[in-house]
Amino acid sequence: xxxxxxxxxxxxxxxxxxxxxxxxxxxxxxxxxxxxxxxxxxxxxxxxxxxxxxxxxxxxxxxxxxxxxxxxxxxxxxxxxxxxxxxxxxxxxxxxxxxxxxxxxxxxxxxxxxxxxxxxxxxxxxxxxxxxxxxxxxxxxxxxxxxxxxxxxxxxxxxxxxxxxxxxxxxx
Amino acid sequence: xxxxxxxxxxxxxxxxxxxxxxxxxxxxxxxxxxxxxxxxxxxxxxxxxxxxxxxx
Numbered sequence: 262x263x264x265x266x267x268x269x270x271x272x273x274x275x276x277x278x279x280x281x282x283x284x285x286x287x288x289x290x291x292x293x294x295x296x297x298x299x300x301x302x303x304x305x306x307x308x309x310x311x312x313x314x315x316x317x318x319x320x321x322x323x324x325x326x327x328x329x330x331x332x333x334x335x336x337x338x339x340x341x342x343x344x345x346x347x348x349x350x351x352x353x354x355x356x357x358x359x360x361x362x363x364x365x366x367x368x369x370x371x372x373x374x375x376x377x378x379x380x381x382x383x384x385x386x387x388x389x390x391x392x393x394x395x396x397x398x399x400x401x402x403x404x405x406x407x408x409x410x411x412x413x414x415x416x417x418x419x420x421x422x423x424x425x426x427x428x429x430x431x432x433x
Numbered sequence: 434x435x436x437x438x439x440x441x442x443x444x445x446x447x448x449x450x451x452x453x454x455x456x457x458x459x460x461x462x463x464x465x466x467x468x469x470x471x472x473x474x475x476x477x478x479x480x481x482x483x484x485x486x487x488x489x
Contacts, residue, residue: 262461287464294452295460297467366458373457401453 262287262301264340266371268330269303277324279306282361282372284347284379289394291364291373292403300336300343304358304374307348321346353381353416377409384413384421396429 272278282288285302307320325337336343349355357378364373374382380398383391398404413419434442452460474480 262465263458287461290460290464291457292453294449295463295467297471298464299468299471364457366461401449403453 262342263367263369265301265342265344266366266369268325268328268339269344270369270371272321272324275324277320278346280358280361280372281305282358282374284357284374284382286394288374288379289397292376292379293397293401296397300345302345302347304347304349304354306355306358318346318348351416353378353385353412353418356412356415357382375408376403377405377412380404380409381412381416381418384418384425385416387421392425392429395425399430 269278269281273281282304283291283301284304285300286296286298287301290296305321307317322332322337325339326332331338333343336345338344347354349358357374360378361372361374364371376398380395383394413422452463455463
C-alpha cells in the first residue's frame with residue numbers, strides 16, 4: 262500500500278491530479294478495525310496547467326499506462342493494488358475531498374476522508390455493505406455527532422439517516 | 434443471553450477496539466493480509482466447484 266500511495270503522490274506532484282483523499286473501506290480502516298477489501302477508492306480533484314477542472318479521467322490513465330500500470334476494468338493496478346479513481350460527483354464528495362485529513366503511512370503523506378464524511382457517503386450510497394460500515398462507525402464511537410448532523414443536514418441526508426435509524430438502531 | 438455468550442461478545446468487542454487503535458500503517462498491513470486471503474479463497478478450486486453446483 263505504501264508503494265501505491267507513493268505513485269499517487271507522484272501523480273499529484275506531476276500535476277496529473279490535484280488534491281486526493283482515500284475513501285471507502287481503506288478510508289474507514291483509518292478509524293476502525295481493518296476489514297477485507299480488494300480495492301482502494303481514491304477521490305480526486307483533477308489538476309491542469311490552467312487550474313481549470315478536467316472532467317476526463319483520461320490523463321490519469323495515460324499517465325499510469327505509460328508507466329506500465331495495467332488497466333483492469335474500472336481499476337488500475339498500482340503496485341499490486343486495484344485502485345479506482347473517482348471524481349467527487351456532487352457537493353458532498355467535493356466537501357469530503359476538501360476536508361480530508363492528512364496522515365502518514367510509513368512516512369509517506371496521504372489524505373483520508375473524515376469519519377463523518379465517510380458515514381455520509383455510505384448513507385448516500387445505501388448498499389448493504391455501506392449500512393454495515395455506518396453501524397461499525399457508530400459502534401466504534403468515533404463520530405462527532407454535531408459535525409455529522411451538520412453534514413447530513415447540509416447535504417439533505419437527514420431523512421435517510423432517520424430511515425437508517427428506524428431500520429437498524431431503534432428497538433421495536 | 435448466557436454469561437458465556439456475553440463474555441464471548443465482550444472479547445470480540447475488545448479485539449475490535451484493540452485493532453482499531455493500531456497505527457494506520459499497521460492496519461494497512463493487516464488489510465493486505467486480509468486481501469491476500471480473500472483472493473486465495475476466491476481462487477480455490479473448492480470454491481469454484483461450489484459455484485458450479487449452485488443453480489444460476
